[in-house]
Structure formats: structure tokens, C-alpha cells
Amino acid sequence: MTTSIDKLIIGNKVFNSRLMLGTGKYKTPRDAHESIQASECEIVTVAIRRLPTNLTHDSSSFLNTLNWEKLWLLPNTAGSQTAEEAIRMAFLGHELACQIGQEENFFVKLEVISDPKYLLPDPIGTLKAAEFLVKKGFTVLPYINADPILALHLEDLGCATVMPLGSPIGSGQGLNNLANIKIIIENAGVPVIVDAGIGAPSEATAAMELGADGILLNTAVAQSKNPAQMALAMNLAVQSGRLGYLAGRMEKKHYANASSPLDQISKS
Incomplete structure (x- = not known):
């Protein structure tokens, strides 16, 4: 396990888990529930477009079956093709957070995707929506291409x-x-937070060993043969990668170096 002081801090919230899980693509609601539990995640992301506008009038909604005292909702603007659509979705996301008792939750996973084939995020639309939402007090988590300048x-x-x-x-x-x-x-x-494309626990570990602060994934768990088991594997992979990063990798060498040197043996 990671140390008690090694927390993930996003905005004004502190989390123990560095794994975030999506709620789509599961074959059954039971698979989703068991996966969330096995993952030990504290943040779950939900596409706002897939939700009813009033959860209190839809007791069958998946969100109403989750324990929001232990989980934090990350509304997702998935499906938004423009900055304006994403902004509207963000405000709807906050309204839904209020309905589950998280009135102080202004988190939003910002996705602006105008490319229907490869679903690559629109950098210009993302910048535009992010600037507006930050000014309105949202805690913005933008989904982007791996562009270092855009990230800055x-x-x-x-x-x-x-x-x-x-x-x-x-x-x-x-x-x-x-x-x-x-x-x-x-x-x-x-x-x-490395988001999208991870398919195996080894890939989650590799990202964490590199120094990523967290992993967000969905399909790798939801579409696996045993979602709950894969969720547990991802949970352990993220923890393992984080511990490895904190421990510090040994320096690579261009030559062999015996783990039991002969000079030590001769002295014994």
C-alpha cells in the first residue's frame, strides 16, 4: 500500500485512490457495481448525456444505486462537439451532483470532441470551454491529446x-x-491523469512508474471477460506503479553487475 501521506489532490479535494473508473459499456449494472467496489476507486465518471435530467424522478437510474458518501461524481461532457455544448453539459453535471447530495461538487471532466472517427479531442474548443468554466468556479479536468504545450x-x-x-x-x-x-x-x-487507451494492467503500471498521478479508464474493465477481476488488477497495477515511482528505479547500466559479488564471497 502507498504511504498515508501520499494522497491525490485535485482542486480542494483529497483522494486516497489514484484510479478513476468510468461507468459505461458494462454488460450489466451488477458488473459495474462489482467493478467499482473491486477497484477501490473514489472517483467515478458518468457521461451527462446518458443521465435523466432529474434523478429524484427516476429511482431506477444507476446513479441512485451508488454510495455517494464514499464516491465522488465526475460529470463528463462526452458527446459535446463544441465548447458551447460542453459548457452546457458542465452546468447540467453540477445540477446532477446536487441531486445526489454533492452540492459543493463543481468537478467536470471536460471533453470537446468534433472528430467522429478517432474521437480525438478538439484543442481549441477545449481551451475555450476550460477558460470559461474555470472563471465560473468549476474544477476542470480536461481530456486532451498528449500535447505538452496545450497541457501548459x-x-x-x-x-x-x-x-x-x-x-x-x-x-x-x-x-x-x-x-x-x-x-x-x-x-x-x-x-x-492518463486517460484513454489503456487496455491492460501492465500499461497502467507503466504510466504510473513514469510519474503519472492517476489513471482513468473504462473500456478495459467493462469489456473484459471478468470486469470485477480486471478492476482489481487495475487497482493493484496503479498502486504498484505508484510505489515503484516513489521508490525510484535503479540506474540502467551497459554492463553486468553481479548481485552477489565474488569479492564479498572471498572475504566471508
Whole structure:
């Protein structure tokens, strides 16, 4: 386990878990529940477009079945093709957070995606929406391409994190943008959450070993043969990667170095 002082801080909130989980694409609600529990995540993201406008009038909604005393809602503007759409979705997200008793929750996962084939985020629309929402008091977590300069611009605007994609969303291709993610991590003054493309626990570990502050994923768990088991694997992978990063990797060498040197044996 990570140390008690190693917390993830986003905006004014402190979290123990560095794994965030999406709620879409599960075959059954039971799979989603069991996966959230196994992951030990504290942040769950929900696409605002998929939710009823009034949860109090829809007792069957998935959100009403979750324990919001232990979980923090991260409304997601997925499906927004323009900055204006994303801004509207962000305000709806806050209204939904209020309905589950999180009146102080102004978190929003900002997605502006105008590309229907590869679902790559629109950098200009994201910057525009982020600037507006930050000024309105939102805690903005922007989903972006692995662009180090864009990440710095969003941080300068006041975003609480930057969330570069490892590879296209839902693709399971892994960390195709590793070099740029590394640059983002080196330069960022806010948490870096790797979001999208991770398909296996080893990839989550690799991102965390690099120094990422957290991982957000959905499809890798929801579309696995055993979602709850994969959620547990991702949970352990994130913890393992974080511990490895904090411990500090040994220096690579160009030659062999015996773990039991002969000179020590001869002296014994």
C-alpha cells in the first residue's frame, strides 16, 4: 500500500485512490457495481448525456444505486462537439451532483470532441470551454491529446489537472504517446491523469512508474471477460506503479553487475 501521506489532490479535494473508473459499456449494472467496489476507486465518471435530467424522478437510474458518501461524481461532457455544448453539459453535471447530495461538487471532466472517427479531442474548443468554466468556479479536468504545450496552456488557465490520452479512447492500444506524456509529466504543476487507451494492467503500471498521478479508464474493465477481476488488477497495477515511482528505479547500466559479488564471497 502507498504511504498515508501520499494522497491525490485535485482542486480542494483529497483522494486516497489514484484510479478513476468510468461507468459505461458494462454488460450489466451488477458488473459495474462489482467493478467499482473491486477497484477501490473514489472517483467515478458518468457521461451527462446518458443521465435523466432529474434523478429524484427516476429511482431506477444507476446513479441512485451508488454510495455517494464514499464516491465522488465526475460529470463528463462526452458527446459535446463544441465548447458551447460542453459548457452546457458542465452546468447540467453540477445540477446532477446536487441531486445526489454533492452540492459543493463543481468537478467536470471536460471533453470537446468534433472528430467522429478517432474521437480525438478538439484543442481549441477545449481551451475555450476550460477558460470559461474555470472563471465560473468549476474544477476542470480536461481530456486532451498528449500535447505538452496545450497541457501548459490549460494549466495556466487554472485547470485542476491535465488528462492526456494514451491512445484513442476505447481502443485498448496502450501508451502510444508515451514520449509526450513523459514531457507533460515533467513540466506539469498539476496532477497528470492518463486517460484513454489503456487496455491492460501492465500499461497502467507503466504510466504510473513514469510519474503519472492517476489513471482513468473504462473500456478495459467493462469489456473484459471478468470486469470485477480486471478492476482489481487495475487497482493493484496503479498502486504498484505508484510505489515503484516513489521508490525510484535503479540506474540502467551497459554492463553486468553481479548481485552477489565474488569479492564479498572471498572475504566471508
